[in-house]
């Protein structure tokens with residue numbers, strides 16, 4: 702359902718997400734934990750097509766993050782409830 706390979710996000714010289722490999726099955730409840738600054742929010746922003754990825758791949762179902770034709774379809778599939786909405790603005 703969610704598959705990433707070497708998913709990476711850089712903000713200038715800072716690598717916020719470094720070659721993430723993630724596989725989450727359909728129907729699976731997945732806890733995505735890590736220390737402050739680990740890159741969790743940045744990962745979710747990429748997976749929701751709110752910000753671009755720097756490199757690597759990410760698929761939600763059969764749709765490809767970064768493919769402009771798939772972006773609307775991914776956004777329609779995803780529900781996002783956030784603690785702080787300002788973290789989830791796009792770029």
Ligand SMILES: Nc1ncnc2c1ncn2[C@@H]1O[C@H](COP(=O)(O)OP(=O)(O)OP(=O)(O)O)[C@@H](O)[C@H]1O
Pocket residue numbers: 712715716717718735736737738739740741742743744
């Ligand atoms: N828009 C941005 N511009 C520059 N650096 C950023 C930006 N967004 C996040 N970062 C940096 O990227 C790294 C990862 O941040 P991120 O917010 O994804 O971590 P997080 O795991 O969600 O942290 P927290 O547990 O505090 O919410 C941090 O070093 C952060 O300062």
Ligand SMILES: [Mg+2]
Pocket residue numbers: 741742743788
């Ligand atoms: Mg966060």
